[in-house]
Amino acid sequence: MRKSLQRLGLVASLLTAVALGGPPGEAFAQPKKDDKAAKKEVIDLDDEEEGAPAVAEAPATAGQMTEEAAQAKRLFDSGKWVEAALALKRVTAGETGDDEGNKQIAQYHLAIALYNLKLYQASYGIFSEIAEKANHLKFRETLLWLARLATQLPEPADIVERVGKYDQAALEGFNNDHQRNLYWQLSYLLGRYKYRSRGYDEAIELFDKVDKKSPYYVKAKFFAGISHVQRRQSVPAVKSFQQIVTALDEGVEGVEDEGRMRDLAHLSMARTYYSASVRLDDANVPKIDPTKLSAAVKYWNRVDVGSEYWLDALFEQSWAYFMAGDYPHALGNIHTLESPYFPNAFYPEADILKAVIAFTICQYDDATTIVARMKRRYEPIKKELEGIMKKYEGENSEAQFFEFMKQVRDGKATLSPTIKPIVENALSDRQLLRNIEYVAVLDKEAATFKALPASFRDSELGGDVTDALDLARDIAVRNAGTLAKERYQRYLDELNEHLRDAQKILIDITNAQRNKLDEEVVKGQFSKEDAQVYGVVTPDEEHVLWPFDGEYWRDELGFYRQVVVSKCGK
Numbered sequence: 001m002r003k004s005l006q007r008l009g010l011v012a013s014l015l016t017a018v019a020l021g022g023p024p025g026e027a028f029a030q031p032k033k034d035d036k037a038a039k040k041e042v043i044d045l046d047d048e049e050e051g052a053p054a055v056a057e058a059p060a061t062a063g064q065m066t067e068e069a070a071q072a073k074r075l076f077d078s079g080k081w082v083e084a085a086l087a088l089k090r091v092t093a094g095e096t097g098d099d100e101g102n103k104q105i106a107q108y109h110l111a112i113a114l115y116n117l118k119l120y121q122a123s124y125g126i127f128s129e130i131a132e133k134a135n136h137l138k139f140r141e142t143l144l145w146l147a148r149l150a151t152q153l154p155e156p157a158d159i160v161e162r163v164g165k166y167d168q169a170a171l172e173g174f175n176n177d178h179q180r181n182l183y184w185q186l187s188y189l190l191g192r193y194k195y196r197s198r199g200y201d202e203a204i205e206l207f208d209k210v211d212k213k214s215p216y217y218v219k220a221k222f223f224a225g226i227s228h229v230q231r232r233q234s235v236p237a238v239k240s241f242q243q244i245v246t247a248l249d250e251g252v253e254g255v256e257d258e259g260r261m262r263d264l265a266h267l268s269m270a271r272t273y274y275s276a277s278v279r280l281d282d283a284n285v286p287k288i289d290p291t292k293l294s295a296a297v298k299y300w301n302r303v304d305v306g307s308e309y310w311l312d313a314l315f316e317q318s319w320a321y322f323m324a325g326d327y328p329h330a331l332g333n334i335h336t337l338e339s340p341y342f343p344n345a346f347y348p349e350a351d352i353l354k355a356v357i358a359f360t361i362c363q364y365d366d367a368t369t370i371v372a373r374m375k376r377r378y379e380p381i382k383k384e385l386e387g388i389m390k391k392y393e394g395e396n397s398e399a400q401f402f403e404f405m406k407q408v409r410d411g412k413a414t415l416s417p418t419i420k421p422i423v424e425n426a427l428s429d430r431q432l433l434r435n436i437e438y439v440a441v442l443d444k445e446a447a448t449f450k451a452l453p454a455s456f457r458d459s460e461l462g463g464d465v466t467d468a469l470d471l472a473r474d475i476a477v478r479n480a481g482t483l484a485k486e487r488y489q490r491y492l493d494e495l496n497e498h499l500r501d502a503q504k505i506l507i508d509i510t511n512a513q514r515n516k517l518d519e520e521v522v523k524g525q526f527s528k529e530d531a532q533v534y535g536v537v538t539p540d541e542e543h544v545l546w547p548f549d550g551e552y553w554r555d556e557l558g559f560y561r562q563v564v565v566s567k568c569g570k
Contacts, residue, residue: 059135062101066091069098069106076109082456085113089461101137104130108138111145114465118448120152120441121472122465124159131165143170147185156438156476164193168206184214191223200227215254218244218261225268234276241265241272263307270299270313274320288323296320311337315347327357344421346491348378348498355505362568364509371502382495384419389488398481405484406436426491427484435480442473 065073072087091098091106098106111126127149130142143166150159163186171190174183191206204227210220225240244265248258255261277292297320303313314333321330334350351374358367392401405427407413415423446469449457456462 060100060104060137062105062137063099065102066096066098068096069102072106073109076113079116081113081116082453085110085117086456086459086461088113089459089464093460104137108141111142115145115148117452119445119465120149121157121445122468124149124153124157125468125472128162131162134165140170140173143186144174144182147182147189150185150189154434154438154441156435156479157472160189160192160196163189164197166190168202180211181214184210185216188214188216188220188223191220195223195227198230200230203227204231212247212252217252218247218255221247222261222264222268225272229272229275234272237272238269241269259304259307263303263309266299266302267309267313270296270303270316272296273299274316277320278323286323290324293320293324311342311345311347315350318350318353322353322357327361331357344425346422346425348374348495352498352501352505355502359505359508359512362512364512367505367509371505374502375499378495378499381419381422382492382499384416385422385488385492385495388415388419388423389485389492392485398478398485400481401485401488402439402477402481405432405480409436422491423488426488429487432480432484432487435476435483438476439473439480442469442476445469446473 068087069091072084072091075084075087078084088106088110090096092103092110094103107126108130111123111130114120114123114126123145127142127145130136130138131146133139136142143163146159146162149157150163153159168190171183171186174180174186176183187206187209191203191210194200194203194206204224207220207224207227210217214220221240221243225237225244228234228237228240242265245262248255248262248265273292273296277289277296279287279289281287297317300313300317300320303310307313315337318330318333321327321333331354334347334354337345337347337350351370355367355370355374358364358370392404404413408415408423408427413420413423449462449465449469452462
């Protein structure tokens, strides 16, 4: 039963999940080594192997351009983007008879023209082609435009993957007084790629290049922290998270949602300390470092009560209290989670923890009752959730599930009151929302395209733009649907695991009774006065004891403690 530390065991995965939008309470399993399909959470925009190096070809040379190419360049220089784009397309298509070098230059200028027409996805498609060719005449300059596109297109566009075609040496060319902000941004983006590729040491090196003056500083420190966690380096990990809090205290600029990042830093420090505090001995029994465990509790307590992470912090903290033997505090936290102030809270593992505590103190009847109530509540929920999942199987199920996800988000999905909050939680993490945002951005770009002159829309280039948008949207919808299904299935899998844990607790109870543990308790039975009571607060100026009468008070949330009486004997 004590192995039920799912929410905290995979600390690095949990931290990454929060950073990328996943609910902080989820346990994000790593793909199996033989599961090649699971290694890519999103479908690449082309069919290249993820992380493949740029293709090395013989460098082209640019000779004298044709008059048509020269005219295209003049249109470009004058900012006549529609006319320039159409003329540059003819050059890249080989219709003007220009050499390969001038075709490459025209391709680069075409991508810029599309960018200035706010056709960012179409522009990105061309820059992506250039980034695949290390010997392209505009390979280095393209890096700058990838950075700009990273501010226009959401993360699911996967610009990080294209930046990954470059090495650190390519970034150093931007490390000057005029391009320092760009240098910091590119260091962050390349660091993200290295982190994704599990090159944690190189990722940390890149993240550390990001200065406090950069709006990417806080994000860089966060990913540096979780990179250290992946390297099992808890001390530098905590230092990175502390640097986030320090920077926010000092008024660092350019940070989106400062409160969220502060809470996330505290949550990350708590999880890191907790992970470092629990070690298994040779007998596979957890050994606790009380100093580190206390530090974990301290940082969980610093998560703001109004934060989206507060309930997760409260629940995770309850496991720490359990490991420390502070059962009243652990149960008090769970009591808060169960308050009517949080009707959408979904913590089936809380019942597991309650049952484990009851078992630990030999309250076998209470443990059995808790398990029975849990099964009665959650088994029908499981069946209902499974029923929805079965509706979205087979061909094109990803796109269908994407539409279902949008309906849930817009409050238009037909769901029973029982599972409505659960489904909403499962389909509301930040990464999913960014995927929805990406589809919306593509739809907006399609509207921008339709507003352009017919001469552009009806041209070969217009067809290319339409194809690029249609393909990107199709992939984005399928990726979003796939991700949503995975999130939903994860909720189901976790619920199934908790129900299995509940069954294991019943087996443990049966074994305890079969081994006549209760008889041992009876033999050493003690009086009420001798009963072991854990963590009872003594009434004083700061503490008043009130029996719980079924009414919750908001200002008491998070401060409940429960009297726990052991029946395990002397």
